[in-house]
Amino acid sequence: QKEVEQNSGPLSVPEGAIASLNCTYSDRGSQSFFWYRQYSGKSPELIMSIYSNGDKEDGRFTAQLNKASQYVSLLIRDSQPSDSATYLCAVGGFYTGGFKTIFGAGTRLFVKA
Amino acid sequence: DAGVIQSPRHEVTEMGQEVTLRCKPISGHDYLFWYRQTMMRGLELLIYFNNNVPIDDSGMPEDRFSAKMPNASFSTLKIQPSEPRDSAVYFCASDTRDPADLNYGYTFGSGTRLTVV
Numbered sequence A: 001q002k003e004v005e006q007n008s009g010p011l012s013v014p015e016g017a018i019a020s021l022n023c024t025y026s027d028r029g030s031q032s033f034f035w036y037r038q039y040s041g042k043s044p045e046l047i048m049s050i051y052s053n054g055d056k057e058d059g060r061f062t063a064q065l066n067k068a069s070q071y072v073s074l075l076i077r078d079s080q081p082s083d084s085a086t087y088l089c090a091v092g093g094f095y096t097g098g099f100k101t102i103f104g105a106g107t108r109l110f111v112k113a
Numbered sequence B: 001d002a003g004v005i006q007s008p009r010h011e012v013t014e015m016g017q018e019v020t021l022r023c024k025p026i027s028g029h030d031y032l033f034w035y036r037q038t039m040m041r042g043l044e045l046l047i048y049f050n051n052n053v054p055i056d057d058s059g060m061p062e063d064r065f066s067a068k069m070p071n072a073s074f075s076t077l078k079i080q081p082s083e084p085r086d087s088a089v090y091f092c093a094s095d096t097r098d099p100a101d102l103n104y105g106y107t108f109g110s111g112t113r114l115t116v117v
Helices: none
Strands: A004-006 A011-014 A019-025 A032-038 A045-050 A054-058 A061-066 A071-076 A085-095 A098-103 A107-112 B005-007 B010-013 B019-024 B031-038 B042-050 B053-056 B065-071 B074-079 B088-095 B112-116
Touching (some): A004 A085, A011 A019, A019 A032, A019 A085, A032 A071, A032 A098, A045 A071, A071 A085, A098 B053, B010 B019, B031 B074, B042 B065, B042 B074
Parallel strands (some): A011 A107, B010 B112
Antiparallel strands (some): A004 A019, A019 A071, A032 A085, A061 A071, A085 A107, B005 B019, B019 B074, B031 B088, B042 B053, B065 B074
């Protein structure tokens, strides 16, 4: 069973701080990594994707991938109350039965004004 | 673009009844995915289609679940008979890219919240 693990939280940070979200995965053959944001009662929306070791920045968001340690993280700089949501880590790869994308259970983030 | 459109938004039904969920993908997207989300199990892939053909249905929980895609603009997920444990939010998602193409990322519909009593 391929697993994607996230701390369920909640993670609480003050407005303007850096929020750090972490995710580990079990299969070393995993190839693609994603962060989705899901507001309460809404559908997931893609924030970032990353495929190579290192950092990838997009505005206030930075995704970090370390395949040797099998973890991927998301940093949110200058956190805003509007960033309060559940963040889902997703990992894709060729697993038994074909190519699959497996989602973590998500980390709830609260940004306090 | 109207995005991925799902209907109904909410469905409450009695155990044993047939339930049909509907999805219209984004025009031009040739991959369509059905997901189920619950508090206990998170977001699970049920089935996905490419060019209207089912590619991987290994996530379909049991024979009570079936999915069809008769054309590029419409898909259904049917549960017959429904059971209380089927209660969940069912999402449809679409994309233009092969999931095996590293540069993909789904666009999700707004979901159908199903409650089976």
